[in-house]
Amino acid sequence: MIAYFQTVLITAGIFALLAQGLNLHRGYTGLLNFGHVAFFAIGSYTMAIMIVTFEFGLLISFIAAMLAATIFGIVVALPAIRLRTDYLAIVTITIGEIFRLVIQSGPGVTELTRGPRGIRGYSNEFFFLREDLGLGFLDPQMYLLVIVWAAVIVVGLLLFLLLRSPWGRVLKGIREDEDAMRALGKNVTSYKIQSFAIGAAIAGLAGVLFAMDIGSLSPVAYLPLITFQAWTIMMLGGMGTHLGPIIGSIIFWSIFNGTLFIPDSIVTGAEAAYLRQIGVGALIMLIIIVRPQGILGSREEMVLDK
Amino acid sequence: MQEAFQLLANGIVIGSVIAVAAVGLSLVFGVLGLINVAHGDFLTLGAFTALVFVGLGLPLYVAAVPAIAAGALAMGGLEKVLWKPMRDRGTSNVNLLIISIGLALVLRHVIFWIFGARVQRFGPVSERIDFGLFALTPQDIIIVVGSAIALIGTGLMLQKTRIGTAMRALSDNKDLAEASGINVSRVILYTWVIAGALTAYGGVLLGLQGRLFPNMGWFLLLLIFAGVILGGIGSAYGAMIGSLIIGVAQEMATHSIIGLPADLKTAVAFLVLILVLLVRPQGIFGRRKAI
Numbered sequence: 276m277i278a279y280f281q282t283v284l285i286t287a288g289i290f291a292l293l294a295q296g297l298n299l300h301r302g303y304t305g306l307l308n309f310g311h312v313a314f315f316a317i318g319s320y321t322m323a324i325m326i327v328t329f330e331f332g333l334l335i336s337f338i339a340a341m342l343a344a345t346i347f348g349i350v351v352a353l354p355a356i357r358l359r360t361d362y363l364a365i366v367t368i369t370i371g372e373i374f375r376l377v378i379q380s381g382p383g384v385t386e387l388t389r390g391p392r393g394i395r396g397y398s399n400e401f402f403f404l405r406e407d408l409g410l411g412f413l414d415p416q417m418y419l420l421v422i423v424w425a426a427v428i429v430v431g432l433l434l435f436l437l438l439r440s441p442w443g444r445v446l447k448g449i450r451e452d453e454d455a456m457r458a459l460g461k462n463v464t465s466y467k468i469q470s471f472a473i474g475a476a477i478a479g480l481a482g483v484l485f486a487m488d489i490g491s492l493s494p495v496a497y498l499p500l501i502t503f504q505a506w507t508i509m510m511l512g513g514m515g516t517h518l519g520p521i522i523g524s525i526i527f528w529s530i531f532n533g534t535l536f537i538p539d540s541i542v543t544g545a546e547a548a549y550l551r552q553i554g555v556g557a558l559i560m561l562i563i564i565v566r567p568q569g570i571l572g573s574r575e576e577m578v579l580d581k
Numbered sequence: 582m583q584e585a586f587q588l589l590a591n592g593i594v595i596g597s598v599i600a601v602a603a604v605g606l607s608l609v610f611g612v613l614g615l616i617n618v619a620h621g622d623f624l625t626l627g628a629f630t631a632l633v634f635v636g637l638g639l640p641l642y643v644a645a646v647p648a649i650a651a652g653a654l655a656m657g658g659l660e661k662v663l664w665k666p667m668r669d670r671g672t673s674n675v676n677l678l679i680i681s682i683g684l685a686l687v688l689r690h691v692i693f694w695i696f697g698a699r700v701q702r703f704g705p706v707s708e709r710i711d712f713g714l715f716a717l718t719p720q721d722i723i724i725v726v727g728s729a730i731a732l733i734g735t736g737l738m739l740q741k742t743r744i745g746t747a748m749r750a751l752s753d754n755k756d757l758a759e760a761s762g763i764n765v766s767r768v769i770l771y772t773w774v775i776a777g778a779l780t781a782y783g784g785v786l787l788g789l790q791g792r793l794f795p796n797m798g799w800f801l802l803l804l805i806f807a808g809v810i811l812g813g814i815g816s817a818y819g820a821m822i823g824s825l826i827i828g829v830a831q832e833m834a835t836h837s838i839i840g841l842p843a844d845l846k847t848a849v850a851f852l853v854l855i856l857v858l859l860v861r862p863q864g865i866f867g868r869r870k871a872i
Contacts, residue, residue, distance in 0.1 A: 307675060354859050355855075355859070358858060358859075358862070359862075360675055361616050361674065361675065361678060362858050362862060364616070364678060365616065365806055365810070365854070365858070366854075366855050366858055366859075368803070369803055369806075369851045369854055369855055370851075370855065372803060372847075372848075372851060373848045373851045373852065373855075376844065376845055376847065376848040377845070377848065379844065380842050380844035380845055381845065382840075382841075382842065503682055503686065506679070506682075510679070545697075545698070546694060549690040549691075549693045549694040550690075550694065552686055552689075552690040552693075553686070553687050553690045553691060553694070555683075555686055556682075556683040556684065556685065556686025556687035556688075556690065557683065557687055558683070559679060559680070559682060559683030559686070560680050560683035560684060560687070561683075563667075563672065563676045563679055563680050563683075564667065564680070567672075567676060
């Protein structure tokens, strides 16, 4: 039972981070990013390659992973951000898929990513570090859980401060009425790119922690489904709220992993996996139909979609 | 040279499948402005419905009939129970797009649940026939001919019939169409029904290539988007041409001179999609005002 809660909370924390980044894009800036998994993947892979292939230290690899995600976010945003919302959705989902195909079989790239065989052996230093941090009394899972949630809280606080600042008010202004912000002399495109880059960096951080959790990387772990799960979590908790991604993630993963308790005599493992995905899809539809603002969101703030 | 012709032929075959599906997606977008992410999974629905009837011992061309009916019924039914009520409540297009993502997940995994993950076939794929410059299986030829029939039929429907004219009027200017006495709800319903029939038919054609599996339509979805957007979103004729170009482009990318691994050929089509959206979002045949 404790193992169940540990698993739920580790995954929930990682996806809370992912949803926090997405929330900055969608909830606060109004950008439809359906390629979030690409930033997640670039975080995982940069960290793993830095450690395994180039033998850098953990801290530098961590920072490099977030930096790579940020830069990739800017590279994606520079051309794409001017597009109409639904076109941005298509472009981002496509970029996510291109990215996955390239790490899987891109010529030259696979020498670093090892293609479908994947990378392993990058997480030792991370887990050894717990002695130095004075967390030696924790078992590895518990230690990962603490680190993940520390990251969620730090990112949550930073976002809270950022979004309360004048910078954050401009973002919300863009979400509500882009033209009005332009008329006020704000460089809307630049703000959108900044939002995109910061959200991508958070996804990169989530990717690093996800890599530590799963222990070995392979391209099949980075399907578009990850993006859709992050969207579900964000919408469930409430877009444009600070606690939404966190609460949404805990609820989502409690239910999702809770289905593992259904005995095999009722449904087999493979069937249960399909039923879970049906559940995710139904949940997405249900949120929009019943409560588009999510659990914590306010309706007034969220029905302004064009 | 031989290789180039063979790749061209392969590209036309897959492009033909994409085209049938893309026209359906484009019709719906033209009339409703909705990007239906579940579109690919309706191809899968069509293919597997046909598979069930093939399993009952019917020949494929007969089994295609209930498959097409299932696609039409499913899309038409969803318009009645889901899309129309949501539109009437004033749900934004962005939220409708998100609903379609949920719908895609549900539909695909229901198919997974019923049929399992293993790859199935309508029947054995026949030997390739050598045409000199290229070789194709009889199934490939049926795909190209079958697709051409459907596309010409759709073209005639759009040009010659009342409902086709109404559909074009609606995608041109909704308010004007409504003001001139077109029954908008009925045209929208018919659009879904026609799109559903076309898409399920496209699924049967896709299955003819050999492999049926629950992800087949989903994997094709971004290629369908690419075809639609390259041709000009909302333009049915553009979708046909765009899809053929996408099909040929992704096959040609694997030519030994270019030397791209076959796994990456879809990435080429995706890249075309992104470039078109960035450089000429109205596509080849679209008009700028439609964007």
